[in-house]
Structure formats: structure tokens, C-alpha cells
Amino acid sequence: MPDFYDRYSPHAYIDYSRVYVRHPKPKREYILPRGYLELLEQKRYSLSTIKAYKIYFSDFMEYHKGQDLDLLTVEDINSYMLHMVKEKHISATQQNMRINAIKFYYEKVRKGKRQYYGGIARAKEYKALPEVLSREEMKSIFAQLSNRKHRCMISLIYSAGLRRSELLNLTPQDIISERMLIRIAGKGKKCRYSLLSEKLLNELRDYYREYRPQKWLFEGEQAGEQYSPSALVKILKEAARKAGIKHRVHLHMLRHTFATHLLEQGTDLRTIQELMGHTDIKTTAIYLHVSNAYKAKIPNPLDCLDDD
Incomplete structure (x- = not known):
């Protein structure tokens, strides 16, 4: 094929895009604490909420990799949220959703007290006017x-x-x-x-x-x-x-x-x-x-x- 191309290159080109096999993007696997996903499903959370919680709590675990989740403090959680806001530039909506994903583990799965989160600062969401069509x-x-x-x-x-x-x-x-x-x-x-x-x-x-x-x-x-x-x-x-x-x-x-x-x-x-x-x-x-x-x-x- 290279010889053919050298001979006819002024008049033709070879499209190699069909030669390469496109492999499907591997699905991300989420390692979650025991009972986290099961409780989300038992409480009949929507599929979109379950998907978001899986992603966000996995990110939280990755940030504190090697640490015992049950020994983390409010300061540790705030440190993670500050990192997401300043380094990843997440929106106010996503910030609050990530906090909810963390709250679900400590309050629902581990059955902790709600005041555990007294020190977590929630972002004030900007409420834009709805966009409509004529x-x-x-x-x-x-x-x-x-x-x-x-x-x-x-x-x-x-x-x-x-x-x-x-x-x-x-x-x-x-x-x-x-x-x-x-x-x-x-x-x-x-x-x-x-x-x-x-x-x-x-x-x-x-x-x-x-x-x-x-x-x-x-x-x-x-x-x-x-x-x-x-x-x-x-x-x-x-x-x-x-x-x-x-x-x-x-x-x-x-x-x-x-x-x-x-x-x-x-x-x-x-x-x-x-x-x-x-x-x-x-x-x-x-x-x-x-x-x-x-x-x-x-x-x-x-x-x-x-x-x-």
C-alpha cells in the first residue's frame, strides 16, 4: 500500500480512518462503601441522583485515599470541598450536590447525627430566570x-x-x-x-x-x-x-x-x-x-x- 501511495500521491490519498478499530470507552468502576448504593436504591432515589452520588462520593474517597472514612472530620470534608471549588471550579449546584452525597453516607448509611455537618459551608445558588420558547x-x-x-x-x-x-x-x-x-x-x-x-x-x-x-x-x-x-x-x-x-x-x-x-x-x-x-x-x-x-x-x- 505505501508503494501504491508513493506512485499515485499527487492524485489520490488513503483514508486510514477505516483501518483502525474503535474500541468502546471503558466504563468507570465505582468502589463505594458497603450499603451506600443499596440504600440509595432502597430509598428509590432517581437514577440521575444515584449516578451523581456514585461519582461524587467516589471522588471524595479518592481525595482521602488511604484514610478511614469514619475518622474524617468536618475540616477534612471542608478541605475536599475547597479543593473542588478552587481547583476544579465546580458550580454552586454541584457543590451542594457533592455535600449531599457525603451527607448521605454519614447520616443515612452510618446513621450519624446531622450536626456533624454544621461546619460545612454551602454555596448560594444563582437562580437564573427560566428560558422559554415562543x-x-x-x-x-x-x-x-x-x-x-x-x-x-x-x-x-x-x-x-x-x-x-x-x-x-x-x-x-x-x-x-x-x-x-x-x-x-x-x-x-x-x-x-x-x-x-x-x-x-x-x-x-x-x-x-x-x-x-x-x-x-x-x-x-x-x-x-x-x-x-x-x-x-x-x-x-x-x-x-x-x-x-x-x-x-x-x-x-x-x-x-x-x-x-x-x-x-x-x-x-x-x-x-x-x-x-x-x-x-x-x-x-x-x-x-x-x-x-x-x-x-x-x-x-x-x-x-x-x-x-
């Missing part, structure tokens, strides 16, 4: 979804205000057509109900007849296998790109858009709170800041001067 942008996204399964998934997230994990955890039995409701196993093991669109119900029936899911409402290539979260992300990203939307679009934005559009249609905050599964109505009230309709109803003080 109705025109939503229409343009749906126009790009020719695949029925893809269209049903994205439609459900938007029309019911679902989190990604909530959509993927749905079963066919969670679609309660006689009451036009969707049963959702939500965050923190809370069950709630949200709206089922009449337009979407017909689409879901066609989808069910075509795909015949066995366990989950939306399954992967293998029957009974949950649909891939990363594949779902790509579906929306590609649809937004084809729709010509220049700014970043992500799945959770559809949940924010659901709440904002309901507010703009005149739905009261308490109802939106229940549909979203918010414990505190203050969380729901943040959508008042992004609702154009709500702002449009506020009279400008300058325009009111002549009324006095």
Missing part, C-alpha cells in the same frame, strides 16, 4: 419532527410539563385517557397528574399500534429497554437546528415553556404549581417574570399620570 418556535420545532415516536416524546414533555426522567419513566398505564390525565412519578418520589392533550392522545394511539411498547411507553431498540436520555436530547437539538432557532434549546426549556404558556393563557398559579409538581408556590411564581402576557397587563406609571 409559540412560533414550538410550532417550527414540531414541523421538523417527522418520526412519530420522536414527535410523541417531545409533545408529551411540552404538553404536560415533564422532566426528561419523568418522560422516560412513563409506562403505557400512565396514560389515563378516560380522565385525560397523565400519571407522573415525579421528583422526590412524589406522584402527580398533568394534562393529556386531545390532539396528542390520537397520536399516542397510533404510536402504540405501530411500536407496541412492552414495559416503558418509549423504549429503545431492544424491547423492554428504556429509551436513551442522550438520544432524546439529540432529537430536540436537531429539530431546533432544522427549525432555524439560533439560541440553545434544551429539554428542560420545554417544561418551562409549558408553565409560561399556561400562565399567558390565564391559568392560575396554584393550578400550574400542581401540574408542575412544585412543593413551594414561590418556585412557580418565577414564571411571572418571564410571561409576556402578565407584563402586558401592567399599566405603565407614565401612562397613568393623566388619569389623576
Whole structure:
């Protein structure tokens, strides 16, 4: 092959990319204390939380490698957190999540007292306003979804205000057509109900007849296998790109858009709170800041001067 290349190099090139075998990236193994993972599963923590806790507590153990975990002090834990903040530049959200992963071991697995953590400084999280899409942008996204399964998934997230994990955890039995409701196993093991669109119900029936899911409402290539979260992300990203939307679009934005559009249609905050599964109505009230309709109803003080 090199002789062939030397002879024809002015006119051709050899693509070696097909020659090399691409080996799958090895999965990281997490060595955790006995009972840590088991208790997370027993308490029915979400898959995403379990994954995060595994990573974060493994990092904590690696930082204090060779030391007895049960002999570590608050100062040792603070030393680790300071390292993560200053050297690794983790966000406030991740900082608090890492503290929770450590707390879980000492308070739940080892059944220690909560005041053990009195000295750990928690970061104050910056609460940005939710990003939402306009109705025109939503229409343009749906126009790009020719695949029925893809269209049903994205439609459900938007029309019911679902989190990604909530959509993927749905079963066919969670679609309660006689009451036009969707049963959702939500965050923190809370069950709630949200709206089922009449337009979407017909689409879901066609989808069910075509795909015949066995366990989950939306399954992967293998029957009974949950649909891939990363594949779902790509579906929306590609649809937004084809729709010509220049700014970043992500799945959770559809949940924010659901709440904002309901507010703009005149739905009261308490109802939106229940549909979203918010414990505190203050969380729901943040959508008042992004609702154009709500702002449009506020009279400008300058325009009111002549009324006095």
C-alpha cells in the first residue's frame, strides 16, 4: 500500500480512518462503601441522583485515599470541598450536590447525627430566570419532527410539563385517557397528574399500534429497554437546528415553556404549581417574570399620570 501511495500521491490519498478499530470507552468502576448504593436504591432515589452520588462520593474517597472514612472530620470534608471549588471550579449546584452525597453516607448509611455537618459551608445558588420558547418556535420545532415516536416524546414533555426522567419513566398505564390525565412519578418520589392533550392522545394511539411498547411507553431498540436520555436530547437539538432557532434549546426549556404558556393563557398559579409538581408556590411564581402576557397587563406609571 505505501508503494501504491508513493506512485499515485499527487492524485489520490488513503483514508486510514477505516483501518483502525474503535474500541468502546471503558466504563468507570465505582468502589463505594458497603450499603451506600443499596440504600440509595432502597430509598428509590432517581437514577440521575444515584449516578451523581456514585461519582461524587467516589471522588471524595479518592481525595482521602488511604484514610478511614469514619475518622474524617468536618475540616477534612471542608478541605475536599475547597479543593473542588478552587481547583476544579465546580458550580454552586454541584457543590451542594457533592455535600449531599457525603451527607448521605454519614447520616443515612452510618446513621450519624446531622450536626456533624454544621461546619460545612454551602454555596448560594444563582437562580437564573427560566428560558422559554415562543409559540412560533414550538410550532417550527414540531414541523421538523417527522418520526412519530420522536414527535410523541417531545409533545408529551411540552404538553404536560415533564422532566426528561419523568418522560422516560412513563409506562403505557400512565396514560389515563378516560380522565385525560397523565400519571407522573415525579421528583422526590412524589406522584402527580398533568394534562393529556386531545390532539396528542390520537397520536399516542397510533404510536402504540405501530411500536407496541412492552414495559416503558418509549423504549429503545431492544424491547423492554428504556429509551436513551442522550438520544432524546439529540432529537430536540436537531429539530431546533432544522427549525432555524439560533439560541440553545434544551429539554428542560420545554417544561418551562409549558408553565409560561399556561400562565399567558390565564391559568392560575396554584393550578400550574400542581401540574408542575412544585412543593413551594414561590418556585412557580418565577414564571411571572418571564410571561409576556402578565407584563402586558401592567399599566405603565407614565401612562397613568393623566388619569389623576
